[in-house]
Amino acid sequence: MKIAIVGAGAMGSRYGYMLHKAGNKVTLIDAWKQHVDIINKEGLTVEENGALSKVKIPAMLPEDAKEVPDLIILFTKSMGLEPMLKSIKNILGKNTRVLCLLNGLGHNETIAKYVDRKNILMGVTLWTAGLAGPGHVVLTGDGSLEVQNNDPSMKVEAKEICSILSQAGLNAHYSEDVLFSIWRKACVNGTLNSSCTILDCNIKEFGELKEAPQLIRNIIKEFAEVAAKYGVKLNVEEVAEGIEKIYDPSQAGAHYPSMHQDLIQNHRLTEIDYINGYVSRKGKEFNINTPYNDLITDIVHAKEQLIIK
Structure with a gap:
């Protein structure tokens, strides 16, 4: 082909x-x-x-x-x-x-x-x-x-x-039902890509933080509320447990996510507006509060300004 x-x-x-x-x-x-x-x-x-x-x-x-x-x-x-x-x-x-x-x-x-x-x-x-x-x-x-x-x-x-x-x-x-899987992966990116970029760490290092369990659940909860408007039902705990399995180095623990590669390693703009930023934007459209995704989006954009001259 x-x-x-x-x-x-x-x-x-x-x-x-x-x-x-x-x-x-x-x-x-x-x-x-x-x-x-x-x-x-x-x-x-x-x-x-x-x-x-x-x-x-x-x-x-x-x-x-x-x-x-x-x-x-x-x-x-x-x-x-x-x-x-x-x-x-x-x-x-x-x-x-x-x-x-x-x-x-x-x-x-x-x-x-x-x-x-x-x-x-x-x-x-x-x-x-x-x-x-x-x-x-x-x-x-x-x-x-x-x-x-x-x-x-x-x-x-x-x-x-x-x-x-x-x-x-x-x-x-x-x-x-690939739409469900796309939203589920967006949760992975919305928790790990953005967090590893902000904290300048790999996936394993992020998973070892005592704040990680609650942080990813708060982010996923906002994704789930917006996804529901598109008929996609995400179970917050199930998605979180799936993400936590990725921390293992035998999975992707040693990996620096693509957003980290873009901004931290290569000084390029990120896809934040299509991940956490999308949830933030749609939250406003649907009158859903998304404080975690709002803040993450703002911090990544601020970091872009500092790093990309």
Whole structure:
């Protein structure tokens, strides 16, 4: 299958590598020119369990993409989604399926401006990865992937894509309620990504804090109240216990979440407005008090101003 990874950062590079290794024709598309140039010149450096390998996968800037793929997997940053969709409009074919695996909430409405609803798939992934530098991806741990079609008539096609992803070792399965899973993952990001970024720590270090249990439950409670307005029922204690399992180093405890990678490590803007900020914004819209998410959003934005000059 011809697959374009749009947003070939840490996670996009991981998916691109695994799909390429499984025999698919993969193209990496990213706006970071240095990253693209190094991949094309030297290959993608893949670091896995301490071993390094170089993998030749074509990479290009969005404006240089010409070939229409069978499947586009979106891994852009949330704030870059609409600009990216505008820049790749030439490869959004009539029958091109578009799978959104972005962190955060509210992306479906943005994609629908550019892609026929029947071609949109939404997903949630629990894989992790990091970038050691341009052209150098670090693979950590195992993961899984849920996928569901937007249009009810496209269930068979969605299951076929799940099969292709699973053949690449991505542990994909078809979901009957991916919206629930998207909100549940947003709770993970809304507790761990933002907290580790504010506190400058990894997931294990955060989990060892005596304040962590109550803090994550207070954040999740606000997510649950907003999610209920969309017909999504989240059990606060169940979600919290799932997050607490991630503290284990054998899971993702040693991992610095993507928001930490963006702001602390690479001095880039974060996706806070599409995670805690989304809950804060929708809380105001629905007249729901969200003091924890309001404060977290403000603190991360303040930290962005201090770090990004």
